[in-house]
Amino acid sequence: MRLIQITPVVIMIALLGIGAAAAADSQAEILKEKSRAAAASFQDTLRGHLMSAMKAGGTLAAIGACRETAPEAAAKASEAAGATIKRTSLKVRNPNDAPDAWEQATLEQFAARKAAGEKLATMEYGAWVDGPKGRVYRYMKAIPMGEKCTLCHGKTIAPAVQAKLHELYPQDRATGFAPGDLRGAVSITWPATQR
Ligand code: HEC
Numbered sequence: 001m002r003l004i005q006i007t008p009v010v011i012m013i014a015l016l017g018i019g020a021a022a023a024a025d026s027q028a029e030i031l032k033e034k035s036r037a038a039a040a041s042f043q044d045t046l047r048g049h050l051m052s053a054m055k056a057g058g059t060l061a062a063i064g065a066c067r068e069t070a071p072e073a074a075a076k077a078s079e080a081a082g083a084t085i086k087r088t089s090l091k092v093r094n095p096n097d098a099p100d101a102w103e104q105a106t107l108e109q110f111a112a113r114k115a116a117g118e119k120l121a122t123m124e125y126g127a128w129v130d131g132p133k134g135r136v137y138r139y140m141k142a143i144p145m146g147e148k149c150t151l152c153h154g155k156t157i158a159p160a161v162q163a164k165l166h167e168l169y170p171q172d173r174a175t176g177f178a179p180g181d182l183r184g185a186v187s188i189t190w191p192a193t194q195r
Pocket residue numbers: 050059060062063064066067070071087088089091092093094095097143144145146148149150151152153174183184185
């Protein structure tokens with residue numbers, strides 16, 4: 001008799017639990033899609049700035065352009081998306097781009113996946129992460145090294161370029177990369193209300 005009374009309640013609670021999990025899953029899918037689009041448009045913008053600066057003034061002048069436009073582009077992309085968008089790396093040039101613990105772990109995960117043979121071009125990861133402001137959705141998209149990138153991030157860098165980089169970034173660790181390497185990642189954090 002008691003069992004008969006309790007069972008529907010248990011089933012209902014179980015269903016509510018499943019429902020909540022499904023809602024979190026579908027919300028994660030939506031945020032992942034939005035993250036993909038925001039990361040792609042942010043990278044397009046950066047590439048555009050870099051290419052026009054290189055064309056206009058060469059590699060040396062483009063360093064200054066990168067320094068000014070990269071943080072600006074990140075701020076604009078964040079505002080447009082309603083999320084925090086940045087770039088990070090295991091070896092950063094700008095100390096402001098240093099990874100936090102979750103980003104560090106995800107970059108290491110990317111490096112391991114690459115070592116296991118996965119392509120960087122489509123590599124991404126998203127998850128619900130508990131942080132100081134509650135549970136938030138976080139997403140990262142790998143940034144592969146391209147041929148052009150070696151001018152400022154490669155193994156052999158023109159002396160004048162190297163000198164300028166050293167002057168602006170005395171703690172620069174973002175050199176020595178080869179095309180195809182994992183250069184870093186775009187990292188997106190959605191506000192806690194986006195659940
Ligand atoms: C003209 C020189 C130059 C070229 C070419 C260049 N970068 Fe950079 N890169 C910079 C500078 C300068 C910064 C630091 C920007 C800042 O201060 O915010 C930077 C920062 C970055 C960062 C942010 C993480 C960090 O180390 O601070 C990533 C990721 C990155 N570059 C990837 C690339 C990729 C991928 C390419 C090729 C498509 C590329 N860069 C080409 C100069 C360059």
